[in-house]
Amino acid sequence: MKILGISAFYHDSAAAIIQDGVIVAAAQEERFSRIKNDPGFPSKAVEFCLHYSGIRLSELDAIAFYDKPFLKFERLLETYYSFAPSGLGSFLQAMPVWIKEKLFLKKILYRELGKLGPLDKRKVPLLFPEHHLSHAASAYYPSGFEDAAILTLDGVGEWATMSLCRGSGKDITILKQLDFPHSLGLLYSAFTYYCGFAVNSGEYKLMGLAPYGNRDGADCRRMVEIIKTKLVTIKEDGSIFLHQENFGYATGDRMVKDRVWQQLFGFPRRTEDGPLDQRYCDMALAVQEVTEEVVMRLARELKELTGCENLCMAGGVALNCVANGKLDSAELFKQMFIQPAAGDAGGALGAALAAQYIYFGKERRVEFPDAMHGSLLGPEYGETDILPVARKYNYPHRMFSDPAELTTATAKLIADGNIVGWFQGRSEFGPRALGARSILADARSPEMQKKLNLSIKMREGFRPFAPAVLAEEAGKYFELTSSSPYMLLVKEVKRSRQIPVPADFEGRGWADKLYLMKSDIPAVTHVDYSARIQTVDKRTNPLFWQLLRNLEAETGYGVVVNTSFNVRDEPIVNSPEDAFRCFGQTQIDYLVIGNYIFGKKEYIVQSDT
Template sequence: MSSYVIGVSFGYHDSAAAIVRDGEIVAAVQEERFTRVRHDPGFPLNALRYCLREAGVTLADVSAIFYYENPVKKLGRIVSTYFAFGTRGFGAFISDVPDWLTGKVFVKQLIRRELESGFGVSACIPAVHYIDHHMSHASAAFFPGPFSEAAVLCVDGVGEWATTSAWVGERNTLHPVWEIRFPHSLGLLYSAMTYFCGFKVDSGEYKLMGLAPYGTPVYYDTILDNLIDLKPDGSFWLNMKYFDYAVGNCMITDEFATLFGGPRREAESRITKREFDLAASVQRVLEEAMLRIGRTMRKQTGQRNLCLAGGVALNCVANGRLLEARVFDRIWVQPAAGDAGGALGAALAGWHVQMGHARTLGTTDRMKATLLGTSYSNTEIEVVLTGHRAVFERLSDEALPAHVAGLLAEGNVVGWFQGRMEFGPRALGARSILGDPRNQTMQSVMNLKIKNRESFRPFAPAVLEEHAQEWFRLDSASPYMLFVVDVQPTHRKPVSASQQTLTGIELLNCTRSSIPAVTHVDFSARVQTVGKEANPRFRQLLEAFHQQTNCPVLVNTSFNVRGEPIVETPSNAYLCFMRTQMDYLVVGNYVLRKANQPELAEEGDWRTEFALD
């Protein structure tokens, strides 16, 4: 008889639920996809319902529920921190700690109440257990990965105490090696600079990473001399004179602004050379820290392979530097590396570590190319489209790939909704917006007219796995879009003398390769390789595009607009399609042309539904 465990994460950022059957990942999904609230921190009731439905079980069939951190230990850290900062932390102590004492620390009781409310008071509710935050991250990194043993590195803002932790994974166990504790945190250093550059903490870090290639790291030494003491072995210490996040209501102190020549950039205001250079500088510091930590871990553990998780593991530029440096033979990154992945990690830690079950290895990782979310049949899709009075045609399975490839080759932007939804922050060919990477204007069109976001942000290429090395400096699979590597020199275009004088956003005007829509200004790209098994229909589309154009690459970005979660239902997809300047929508076997659709009648401005981030 099969045994099931559930993992949940909620309360701070990106709530999620996951269900595991006999050690196999059955389903995992973020709550935001259902509520349409970006990074929803609330209890993941909708996600839980989906996971149980996908597994075909009820709560009565679940052996245990595992929560992704220990709130008792977290409260201990919060109280200790306030006392350590003395009078500077008194105001925040009076404000925050009573709320913890009366509610936040009693997570087991909260979970029981939410389940009784959501499933009925008579529901058979399993026992709830706490898993330490970095154990959840380490479990999400190691147990679904492809290695029988590996070094495991977790880097994020903070859990209970740990901000950076090193482990060794062997079979069904994880052994801690060392940790760095709050308030010293690479994740919070990067978030502080994100805040100072005018972006939103916990979502704007992607923007800072994308901004970095436009600048020069002129503040690199300033950061190392003042903000962080980075040791040769990768250990570090932050100078809290410049940071207020430990006990205050702001990421930084006035001294931070003084150090960098003035106040933080106001959100939505013009980005100046200072922000470009600050982004480049802190990105270089992060990369150097990760390289030093990686080298130390290789020496300490003797392990040849590395697994990564934690929010900082989503910095795919730093991952690319680690990969390029060959510190480890192979690197595997959990695709849902942030708090959402903590739900999955908690379930796997519960199954393997607490319950002692053996771990089974396959020929690849166990994340199923992260297609762990909801799906809809053609019958369900047609009912939704008809309800919207949409005009569509239905194509056969055989005809669809070549038809859509032709639309893309003609320069159209296509919304693509197929199969099970992705788990984690990346769209990987199930809930994607696609375009022709050879099109010079595609990046600006997709950013400004469709995604409604800043023009500087790069797009990622999806490439047929067997052709990846021809186009990118990448000699291993990268199915989760988690490594930034260079475009091969054979596909680059020479930069003229006048173009070499361009700076900042002007660099966008320079065509740098034969696939300019996915080539960043430093000739890099965040690559997704598409193999032959995980996502057959997306694979068929890429093959058809390659056959028609001799290019095995497509622009692949998430199916959403700025401030909105990735679409979950066919109705979400249709509304996003109609609200933007996408040319075509492909949902299941149905193809919709924008010019044929009736006008969308909505009350008010849809943009006000989503808080921009």
């Protein structure tokens, strides 16, 4: 059975294809279009999935779209009606688009798909699972669990904003659901907006800013109290009630009512390029604490409802790896699986899997440890793709016929303080670089975080970098007892590796906390001694694993800085052309692509060819 899944028309469009329950390919449209969070129809992603799988459109058994547009339209109408006359302007702006286009989504989908090849609508049904079912399916079915509790959290789908489910065999049962406008995801996005970051893409910046807040300071404690008394009521089971008189997202084009929030908190919304002071750090920490409390309560409720030992998570809030790390440490569940493409992109995969197991009722395939294949599900490129681009850019290079020699040479470059662009195999599905399209650097370097942020990534200096570590060695560096293959858990650096901060540390401004040495792996140690960890397994990514082994032999450390191969406001590189362009425009020292190392320093021109 061959099923194509699609997510589109909101943000982060994607396509995925499965065959007899096996995930064959999945990719986000942004990687091809080079438009960050591209919301359009994922024609290039669909084309890639079909080409890679060797399946024609006409051979598909079904096409699944990740939500139900009519339910979403119903929610919009009921919301505007409930808040009338407030939101009239927004209503008049939104309705023509819906009436002319979105209500006829089936027609649009068939039209766009028809551009890619012949398609008989009578033989290939178009299915529409609900948004949160797609999220739940994206997490449960690829997990290695026969039975699991499932928690999905995001901004909003059609009506649902969070769901508590149970997966058993091939079935998913929804146990509880919270509906719009009450949403943990939208609460977090409201603070993303107020702190001057872009909604639906800047939430990870807010999470990275939070540790710069003064946890025990009066301002942070005051903000937590304001959130929990004026903005949101948190119930024992983790459900929440957002006080809509303080928000604008239900019927307007802004997340919050700026004047109301300025009165509540005592300071204005930060503009995108405005100064970042301690107030916004404390605010980020306050909403992060509230988020963690809600997630923990939901997990306890889910445990009580299901009695399951395993937990699956998806939805945009599942990318909050700080909350995930604390949930993991609480040991409510023995094992956790978080969908690496937890946001809307993963909905494409979930829709296809829901069609396979729920609509068609096929027996479920269970793969261990999971069926995501390291999330390395995108395009791959061979020498015939690389060499024409290499000739175009004409950088000095060396070819290695032996992968062991390639990883040894790369490890030596990293150990010598160089920054390396690493482009190998199939690209990652999801927002994280996992050792296929990565920028790598020495975790031991005190200067590396600053250099990477300002000279390579061209982004805010407060943002941390993640470590990739040999799975079997992770416990030597981090307070981690489980695995974290998809960089979705935050844990502390090992206490024995931490360097005490000065006595006046908490009273300092965030900028004064930035570049203090906090451990013997400072480039991957955040201001609160935390790290967003990727454990690298030999079975999943053998070449990347071997590189880390060689780096350990070279330096004594089997850990490396691993950040996405891109610059600010651009998608992660996808093709050799993308990689060479990014390499040339930044201060990356070397590009390792396929069997070649390209350099900007002359001594690399020792060639075997």
